Amino acid sequence: MTMILDEAFICRLCGHSSTQAVIASTNKFGHSDFDLRPPEMARSTIYHQIQTCPKCKYCAGNISADCPSEFSKKIIRQDYLDLYNNPEIPEKARQFLCSSMLLASIENKVDAGWGALRAAWICDDKKLTEQAVHCREEALAHFEHARKNQQHFLEDEYAEDLILTDLYRRCGNMAQATETAWACLKRNPSPRLVDILRRELELILDNDQSCHNLKEIA
Numbered sequence: 001m002t003m004i005l006d007e008a009f010i011c012r013l014c015g016h017s018s019t020q021a022v023i024a025s026t027n028k029f030g031h032s033d034f035d036l037r038p039p040e041m042a043r044s045t046i047y048h049q050i051q052t053c054p055k056c057k058y059c060a061g062n063i064s065a066d067c068p069s070e071f072s073k074k075i076i077r078q079d080y081l082d083l084y085n086n087p088e089i090p091e092k093a094r095q096f097l098c099s100s101m102l103l104a105s106i107e108n109k110v111d112a113g114w115g116a117l118r119a120a121w122i123c124d125d126k127k128l129t130e131q132a133v134h135c136r137e138e139a140l141a142h143f144e145h146a147r148k149n150q151q152h153f154l155e156d157e158y159a160e161d162l163i164l165t166d167l168y169r170r171c172g173n174m175a176q177a178t179e180t181a182w183a184c185l186k187r188n189p190s191p192r193l194v195d196i197l198r199r200e201l202e203l204i205l206d207n208d209q210s211c212h213n214l215k216e217i218a
């Protein structure tokens with residue numbers, strides 16, 4: 001089962017002490033989604049994977065951890081504050097996007113991409129399709145940028161292709177989703193990945209932008 005504990009954290013940027021939730025333990029039963037979102041109970045821990053300093057509004061996975069000092073200037077900028085306060089995006093999704101914005105500003109496009117994808121998962125939970133697409137487009141931009149710079153967001157480059165295919169499909173960009181899937185299939189991925197990508201191509205043909213789970217693959 002999932003165990004969440006409250007602990008005191010000192011904000012690295014402003015020194016303010018606040019209580020934050022920490023995931024002490026969790027587990028997984030079942031299959032992940034095509035974009036690797038885990039099954040329960042780990043699935044729900046997403047809401048505790050981002051912290052925010054209530055004083056200076058710094059958002060990070062761990063607000064006490066070492067971070068670039070330049071973040072202090074970025075969190076008082078209007079674009080950061082506008083995002084932090086955007087009422088159209090769920091609060092936790094906003095916090096992931098704020099963290100993503102900071103990470104992208106120091107060219108950490110890998111973690112910026114994962115932050116944006118986690119924001120999308122929260123929007124999915126709230127059934128906010130338009131906002132989820134926006135978050136996925138951000139994740140795609142970061143992941144594509146990372147790849148161009150030889151940074152990998154997963155150890156397996158074929159699995160990266162699967163995530164990109166799924167992201168494009170969920171955004172409704174079926175042409176790019178198809179191209180990404182076929183580019184991977186032509187490089188002879190594992191039989192398991194071939195099965196998943198074939199399922200993706202079926203979904204693309206059906207113009208299906210919804211969430212799908214790996215339990216669909218025999």
Ligand SMILES: [Zn+2]
Nearest residue numbers: 011014053056
């Ligand atoms: Zn702070």
